[in-house]
Amino acid sequence: MHLWGRPGWGLGxxxxxxxxxxxxxVALLYDAAAGLESWPxxxxxxxxxxxxxxxILFTPTLxxxxxxxxxxxxxxxxxxxxxxxxxxxxxxxxxxxxxxLYQGGMIATGExxxxxxxxxxxEWYNDFCRPIDIYHLLSNIVSPEGHPLIPMTHLSLFRPRGxxxxxxxERRFLATVHPHLERALVIRARMEAADTGTHALADILHxxxxxxxxxxxxxxxxxxxxxxxxxxxxxxxxxxxxxRLAALRHSDNAILTQTIQLASTSARSAPEQATNACTxxxxxxxxxxxxxxxxxxxxxxxxxNLAPSAVVFIIDPEATPEVPPARIARLLGLTxxxxxxxxxxxxxxxxxDYAEAAGITEGTARWxxxxxxxxxxxxxxxxxxALVLKTAILRGSDR
Numbered sequence: 001m002h003l004w005g006r007p008g009w010g011l012g013x014x015x016x017x018x019x020x021x022x023x024x025x026v027a028l029l030y031d032a033a034a035g036l037e038s039w040p041x042x043x044x045x046x047x048x049x050x051x052x053x054x055x056i057l058f059t060p061t062l063x064x065x066x067x068x069x070x071x072x073x074x075x076x077x078x079x080x081x082x083x084x085x086x087x088x089x090x091x092x093x094x095x096x097x098x099x100x101l102y103q104g105g106m107i108a109t110g111e112x113x114x115x116x117x118x119x120x121x122x123e124w125y126n127d128f129c130r131p132i133d134i135y136h137l138l139s140n141i142v143s144p145e146g147h148p149l150i151p152m153t154h155l156s157l158f159r160p161r162g163x164x165x166x167x168x169x170e171r172r173f174l175a176t177v178h179p180h181l182e183r184a185l186v187i188r189a190r191m192e193a194a195d196t197g198t199h200a201l202a203d204i205l206h207x208x209x210x211x212x213x214x215x216x217x218x219x220x221x222x223x224x225x226x227x228x229x230x231x232x233x234x235x236x237x238x239x240x241x242x243x244r245l246a247a248l249r250h251s252d253n254a255i256l257t258q259t260i261q262l263a264s265t266s267a268r269s270a271p272e273q274a275t276n277a278c279t280x281x282x283x284x285x286x287x288x289x290x291x292x293x294x295x296x297x298x299x300x301x302x303x304x305n306l307a308p309s310a311v312v313f314i315i316d317p318e319a320t321p322e323v324p325p326a327r328i329a330r331l332l333g334l335t336x337x338x339x340x341x342x343x344x345x346x347x348x349x350x351x352x353d354y355a356e357a358a359g360i361t362e363g364t365a366r367w368x369x370x371x372x373x374x375x376x377x378x379x380x381x382x383x384x385x386a387l388v389l390k391t392a393i394l395r396g397s398d399r
Contacts, residue, residue: 016169017049025049026180033187042184044072046177050170052157054134057142059151060093067151068185073158078132089124092137093154102152104144104182107174109166110137135161140174142182150189155181207394209321214296214308217264219244219257222308231314237282237289238314245312247280256280256291263293264309290315320347321392331391338372341365345381346388 025045031037039057047055054074059067069079087093095113096102110119119125129135136159145152155174157166202223205212211228215221220243224232232240239246245260247253259276266276279288292313323346329339344354355365369381378384 016172021049022173022176025177029177029180029184030187033184033191035191039070039188040072043070046155046181047072047157050138050157050166050173052138052159053163054132054158056156056158057153058156059153060087060090061145061152068153074132081128086124086128089122089128091119091122091124092139096139096141102141102144104141104147105175105178106139106141107171107178108139110135110139111165113137113139133160134158136163136165138166138170138174140178140181142178142185149186150182153185209319209392209394211314211316213245213312213314215245215260215310215312216307217261217309219246219260221245228312228314231289231316236284236286237280248283249281252278252280259291259293260310260312263295266295287317290317321389323347323388323392327391328388332372332376332387334372334375337368338375341368342372342384342388345369345385346392351381 025042028037028042028045032039032042043055043057047053052073055072056074056079057068057070058079059069061067063083069083071079082090092110092113096106096108101108101113114122125135138157140155142153142155143150147153157170157174159166202225205223205225208225209227211231212225213221213228214223221240224240231238232245235248237248237252239248245256247256255278259278263276276293278291278293280291281288292315294311294313296307296309296311323343325336325339325343328334328342329336332339332342334342340358341354344357345351349357351365351369352362355362358365369384373379373381373384376384376387378387
């Protein structure tokens with residue numbers, strides 16, 4: 001059975017949409033892939049040109065919460081019932097699978113997949129299609145099973161029982177749209193993968209105890225991790241002024257601006273030589289922030305007016321590091337009591353103050369420290385604390 005969308009096939013007598021209308025649909029698909037338009041709008045445009053009151057673009061082999069399920073003219077509850085039960089009753093899909101008809105680009109009507117008598121007597125029609133007024137089908141296999149970049153994806157256009165069969169004009173229309181729809185879905189998949197990587201990187205940066213910000217050459221902030229947000233919100237020496245990273249002291253701000261610009265310029269010329277540092281005084285009287293500015297690789301700056309050109313590390317010499325005792329115990333092989341003492345010492349608490357707060361004698365605290373020193377191979381408290389602080393790269397408690 002040949003089910004390809006060639007001119008001359010079909011039962012209907014519709015006319016091919018105008019070239020300008022098809023071009024607008026194609027443009028809408030690529031805009032949807034780029035995030036400039038919505039996929040439901042693109043699907044609606046396809047359905048409207050094909051004179052289909054309802055349509056779906058979906059991944060039939062994946063559950064609705066993991067795949068693509070876009071509908072036009074259908075209640076969203078339809079997808080839930082399809083995924084939960086009626087997918088197994090879908091005689092159209094089963095026929096295509098059984099007869100190995102689902103090749104990329106295939107275009108077929110429902111009657112070519114399943115004779116009308118069989119369709120009308122099926123549970124699929126009587127319990128699923130009939131209540132939502134679906135009778136005629138025109139299906140396009142946008143991507144087959146085994147596609148290297150996207151899962152098996154179907155575009156299905158529907159008409160009610162009283163409507164006309166799909167014909168040659170609609171086939172030609174889908175045959176024209178198909179390669180663009182496939183490419184748009186590939187672009188969407190690639191962009192989603194890139195977004196996933198970006199979100200994963202942002203999550204990593206948010207977990208760092210060091211304040212990190214990404215800026216453009218003019219100091220405009222494009223990202224700040226939670227530690228950096230806390231620094232800027234405190235307003236003690238560094239702030240976000242009209243969206244730009246700025247130092248409160250005028251002289252410090254001039255140096256910071258110059259440092260960022262130098263790093264941004266060096267990123268394009270000699271990134272390996274572009275390590276720049278400066279400080280920012282704090283009105284509170286605390287020690288100045290120590291700021292290190294590094295260039296972002298030019299390969300990451302595909303859109304110079306949007307992408308960051310420098311990464312800024314803000315070090316607070318007054319900050320007390322948070323080191324969860326559970327992490328210390330796991331990484332250094334200490335007992336709970338030894339890890340709690342280690343966390344307190346790393347946070348600047350004296351041995352005597354810790355003993356008093358913990359309700360133990362100072363002698364017991366010293367004995368606990370001695371055990372911890374032996375287990376970690378350190379011979380001085382300062383060396384032990386330095387070892388513990390190396391575990392403080394991440395914020396908060398471990399889960």
